[in-house]
Every structure is written in structure tokens, then in C-alpha cells.
Amino acid sequence: MSHQLNIDKLDLQIISEMSNDASISYAELGKKLFVSGGTIHVRIKKLHEMGVIKGTRLQVNLRAIGYDVLAFIGIYLEKSSMYESVAKQLLKVPQIVRLNYTTGAYSMFAEIICKDSAELRKILQDDLQHIKGIERTETIISLEESFSRPINVSAAL
Structure with a gap:
């Protein structure tokens, strides 16, 4: 499935990191993954447009x-x-x-x-x-x- 949607290693790393903390800033995530905040922004936008990321939610007690x-x-x-x-x-x-x-x-x-x-x-x-x-x-x-x-x-x- 990831090949059909053109998802690469960086996309999966972004998904993994944001699944653990959706409030992380693009700049902070970029530093963690050794890319720019702008790259993170573009990738997240692409993942939204592809329907891979459907949204973010708060985890509430x-x-x-x-x-x-x-x-x-x-x-x-x-x-x-x-x-x-x-x-x-x-x-x-x-x-x-x-x-x-x-x-x-x-x-x-x-x-x-x-x-x-x-x-x-x-x-x-x-x-x-x-x-x-x-x-x-x-x-x-x-x-x-x-x-x-x-x-x-x-x-x-």
C-alpha cells in the first residue's frame, strides 16, 4: 500500500513521531529527523491531501x-x-x-x-x-x- 501512495521512509518517520506527540512543532520535528521545518510542513500537507493523515486529536482523561x-x-x-x-x-x-x-x-x-x-x-x-x-x-x-x-x-x- 505504501508504494501505491508514494510514501517513503521520511513520511513514515513523521507519522510515527506525530502519532506519539501530535503537538510537536514542525521545526522541532525537523530537527529530530534531520530535515527542515519547511520539509516537514510540505510532507504533512501531502499526507493530508493523500488522505493518510485524517486529523489530530487530544488524548483526554x-x-x-x-x-x-x-x-x-x-x-x-x-x-x-x-x-x-x-x-x-x-x-x-x-x-x-x-x-x-x-x-x-x-x-x-x-x-x-x-x-x-x-x-x-x-x-x-x-x-x-x-x-x-x-x-x-x-x-x-x-x-x-x-x-x-x-x-x-x-x-x-
Whole structure:
């Protein structure tokens, strides 16, 4: 894939460094990779235009701002052909932060972040149960996130 998109070693190094710290300045990143800040700017712009870099996000301690429940919802669909319409309805639930179409036991797998178990229960009962195409769900509550890390794209170098 990297050959089709014309991505080289420097591009992968930039992605790797910025995956660990997206707030690093172009000048600082350039020094680290032994190129100019201007080169970093041009490369990042190219990676954005190619769709390789989709954006940058803050990593927030959600518990510190009152979101105490992280859960995963396995969703069984009545028919796999209903995926698109169900996904559009799930997009309207702001607490669902990630949704994947999957193989295996579930048709879809959603990650949801709530303030507490009462909010989770409300979403499960009032929102998800009323979406046409959802046959049933299974909810898995995360007790602790042991780690979260970006993929090391420069490991292939």
C-alpha cells in the first residue's frame, strides 16, 4: 500500500513521531529527523491531501471530566443488508465514539463512553432498542484500560 501512495521512509518517520506527540512543532520535528521545518510542513500537507493523515486529536482523561463508563456493544443485525441504515442511526448517538462492521459473533461493534451506568442503560433501552434492524445487543463494560498506543509504522523501516 505504501508504494501505491508514494510514501517513503521520511513520511513514515513523521507519522510515527506525530502519532506519539501530535503537538510537536514542525521545526522541532525537523530537527529530530534531520530535515527542515519547511520539509516537514510540505510532507504533512501531502499526507493530508493523500488522505493518510485524517486529523489530530487530544488524548483526554475522560474520568477527570466526569465520563466514568467505557463500554463495548456487540450488535446483532436482523439482516447484514441493514448495516448502512443502522450505522446512520447509531451516528446520531453522540456517546458512541467508534463503530466497526465486523466478522464473527457480532455484525457491528461499537465503543461507547458515558458519564455513568444510568446513562448507558438509558441509551441501551431508549435509543438502541428502537433502531430498526438491530436484532439484539450484548454490552461489555471496561473495568480498566491497561494501555492505548498508536501503531508503530516506522517498525517496518
